[in-house]
Amino acid sequence: VIPYWRGRSLRDQIFRELPPEWHEAYGAGLFTEFMEQRAPGHTVLDGKIYGRGLLAFREEAERAITALDFAQDPEALDKREQLRAMVIAIDACIRFAERHAEAAEALAPTADPDRAAELRRIAEVCRRVPAHAPRDFHEALQAYWFCHLGVITELNGWDAFSPGHLDQHLAPFYARGLAEGTLTREGAKELLECFFVKFNNHPAPPKVGVTAAESGTYTDFANLNLAGLLPDGSDGSSEVTHLLLEVIEEMHLLQPSSNVQVSRKTPDNLLKHALRVIRKGYGFPSLFNADAVVEEQLRQGKTLEDAREGGCSGCVEVGAFGKEAYILTGYVNLVKLLELALHDGRDPRTGRQLGPRTGDPATFPDFDALFSAFEAQARHVLDLKIRGNQLIERMYATRMPAPFLSVLTDDCIAKGRDYNAGGARYNNTFVQAVGIGSLADSLAALKQVVFEQRALALPAFVEALDRDFRDDELLRQRLLHRSPKYGNDDAAADGLMLRAFRFLFEAIDGRPNGKGGAYRLEMLPTTCHVYFGQVCQASADGRRAGEPLSEGISPVQGADRCGPTAVLRSAAKMDHVKTGGTLLNLKFTPSLLEGDAGIDGLHHLVRTYFKLDGHHVQFNVVRAETLREAQANPGAHRDLIVRVAGYSDYFVDCSAELQEEIIR
Numbered sequence: 027v028i029p030y031w032r033g034r035s036l037r038d039q040i041f042r043e044l045p046p047e048w049h050e051a052y053g054a055g056l057f058t059e060f061m062e063q064r065a066p067g068h069t070v071l072d073g074k075i076y077g078r079g080l081l082a083f084r085e086e087a088e089r090a091i092t093a094l095d096f097a098q099d100p101e102a103l104d105k106r107e108q109l110r111a112m113v114i115a116i117d118a119c120i121r122f123a124e125r126h127a128e129a130a131e132a133l134a135p136t137a138d139p140d141r142a143a144e145l146r147r148i149a150e151v152c153r154r155v156p157a158h159a160p161r162d163f164h165e166a167l168q169a170y171w172f173c174h175l176g177v178i179t180e181l182n183g184w185d186a187f188s189p190g191h192l193d194q195h196l197a198p199f200y201a202r203g204l205a206e207g208t209l210t211r212e213g214a215k216e217l218l219e220c221f222f223v224k225f226n227n228h229p230a231p232p233k234v235g236v237t238a239a240e241s242g243t244y245t246d247f248a249n250l251n252l253a254g255l256l257p258d259g260s261d262g263s264s265e266v267t268h269l270l271l272e273v274i275e276e277m278h279l280l281q282p283s284s285n286v287q288v289s290r291k292t293p294d295n296l297l298k299h300a301l302r303v304i305r306k307g308y309g310f311p312s313l314f315n316a317d318a319v320v321e322e323q324l325r326q327g328k329t330l331e332d333a334r335e336g337g338c339s340g341c342v343e344v345g346a347f348g349k350e351a352y353i354l355t356g357y358v359n360l361v362k363l364l365e366l367a368l369h370d371g372r373d374p375r376t377g378r379q380l381g382p383r384t385g386d387p388a389t390f391p392d393f394d395a396l397f398s399a400f401e402a403q404a405r406h407v408l409d410l411k412i413r414g415n416q417l418i419e420r421m422y423a424t425r426m427p428a429p430f431l432s433v434l435t436d437d438c439i440a441k442g443r444d445y446n447a448g449g450a451r452y453n454n455t456f457v458q459a460v461g462i463g464s465l466a467d468s469l470a471a472l473k474q475v476v477f478e479q480r481a482l483a484l485p486a487f488v489e490a491l492d493r494d495f496r497d498d499e500l501l502r503q504r505l506l507h508r509s510p511k512y513g514n515d516d517a518a519a520d521g522l523m524l525r526a527f528r529f530l531f532e533a534i535d536g537r538p539n540g541k542g543g544a545y546r547l548e549m550l551p552t553t554c555h556v557y558f559g560q561v562c563q564a565s566a567d568g569r570r571a572g573e574p575l576s577e578g579i580s581p582v583q584g585a586d587r588c589g590p591t592a593v594l595r596s597a598a599k600m601d602h603v604k605t606g607g608t609l610l611n612l613k614f615t616p617s618l619l620e621g622d623a624g625i626d627g628l629h630h631l632v633r634t635y636f637k638l639d640g641h642h643v644q645f646n647v648v649r650a651e652t653l654r655e656a657q658a659n660p661g662a663h664r665d666l667i668v669r670v671a672g673y674s675d676y677f678v679d680c681s682a683e684l685q686e687e688i689i690r
Contacts, residue, residue: 197266287338
């Protein structure tokens with residue numbers, strides 16, 4: 027199969043169509059491109075399949091075909107083909123379930139009595155769903171799982187598709203089953219555990235090249251959203267939420283990922299339950315500010331009900347569940363952009379002219395001139411990336427339809443358009459900026475040393491960076507320890523972080539994409555901060571060439587010296603509502619979170635950050651000594667799980683570079 031597709035795959039077609047200047051910037055590590063090796067299914071299902079079976083969606087598609095006006099609508103033929111494809115996909119998913127029923131029925135006669143009863147029940151469930159709406163807890167889980175398999179089979183296993191607010195979807199079935207005596211708490215928990223095993227058995231497909239570097243994991247980023255808000259604005263947590271937290275704690279599998287959406291209405295006991303799980307050191311669940319998530323979506327033009335029903339997928343990305351195609355395009359290297367500004371648009375690693383000529387640094391009269399050069403380089407690179415994304419999105423729209431995902435996404439049937447072609451109710455495209463902490467600290471150091479203290483001329487500073495501080499260790503130590511650092515509630519460094527963030531927002535947000543939606547800014551790295559550091563020379567914050575950049579909106583590793591409260595105050599100065607998601611990672615030693623006092627302190631810290639409108643926070647609770655022991659003897663620490671950047675992974679499976687970044 028693989029030899030046939032060489033030169034024919036969509037990735038090959040995309041690379042042939044993109045211009046040489048795009049390839050040069052991509053090859054230099056100025057940005058990455060998600061869509062070159064993955065499917066654009068970075069979306070989440072809402073509750074529609076729990077109230078309607080796929081046969082109901084089939085009827086809706088057939089009615090839409092009948093209603094087409096071939097005399098007045100020039101797109102009627104295209105719509106008919108799209109709707110027919112949806113019908114075929116629905117039939118395929120239903121037949122897929124029926125085959126499972128047939129297989130279970132064939133095995134039952136030769137099984138022991140207990141297993142035979144299980145097999146007959148499996149067959150009954152698979153005859154019912156997903157063709158018809160589920161009637162109980164078991165059928166609800168199975169209905170979703172068939173839909174999940176349909177989506178990832180149509181696209182690929184790395185698309186971050188998930189059930190979203192699983193606890194909210196299951197709560198009515200759970201309550202009804204308990205009331206009718208057809209379900210027990212233990213029975214529901216066992217079904218959830220089986221559900222988790224199914225998720226964990228579906229790794230993402232192998233990655234190559236830059237994609238492997240930017241996302242060094244085989245998890246598929248399916249992210250369960252717990253608690254949060256109901257569409258009417260009331261608290262969305264329930265006994266099922268606590269049940270899921272128990273499953274997460276006891277099984278501690280890598281997949282599915284999990285998060286708790288924490289609103290002002292979330293009960294303290296629910297949040298503290300989540301914090302007790304976090305204290306175990308698995309890195310999950312992560313925590314999101316549900317009120318900020320709603321506000322972020324309202325700013326993007328979504329209805330209040332759709333925003334409340336939405337949440338976060340993948341790492342930290344915000345979307346309207348079951349109603350939005352939100353496409354991640356890849357990462358932008360902020361520190362590399364500053365490199366271009368310091369070298370008149372030339373890449374110091376290769377000598378290639380990658381950006382516009384913005385002037386010899388020796389001619390910059392003040393810091394504002396330097397920052398203007400950075401802005402000019404950034405605009406050029408962002409324009410180049412977005413032009414490429416427009417082409418890629420169009421190729422997906424015309425050559426890579428997703429009819430089954432379109433069935434499950436609101437308005438695709440009504441519009442007769444594919445998920446990839448603007449069929450969804452909302453269509454946002456995201457650009458992820460990486461290294462804001464490293465950028466802020468570098469700008470702060472340049473401003474202080476060159477333009478305020480005038481301790482070193484800018485050309486001499488740039489020469490020191492080009493030499494990787496060889497023979498300039500005193501300068502490097504000064505930059506590391508005596509220049510302002512973001513993450514310490516320092517007005518100078520935080521102010522430059524804000525200035526860079528506001529520029530990025532203005533340069534990206536609201537630009538039209540090819541599907542009637544808009545581009546949005548996100549601040550997350552996955553593991554791309556490691557790759558981006560490898561393609562950058564030394565930076566003005568004292569970082570040596572090749573070392574990782576800061577990740578998400580977290581401070582540079584080791585630069586936060588005033589405690590977690592100062593980190594949160596610095597991070598909260600960013601206007602998170604203007605983004606489509608931000609990622610903040612905090613690290614604690616286990617002793618700090620011991621006992622009720624430890625949980626109470628962490629509870630207050632989270633509540634405070636979310637009162638400051640922070641979007642997200644996650645925790646690594648592990649001793650550095652434990653991680654060093656795992657490096658020395660990986661076989662004895664095979665089950666050690668750590669938080670990376672929006673997901674958790676086995677520490678010993680991480681690259682050596684990523685392991686060192688986590689320890690730092």
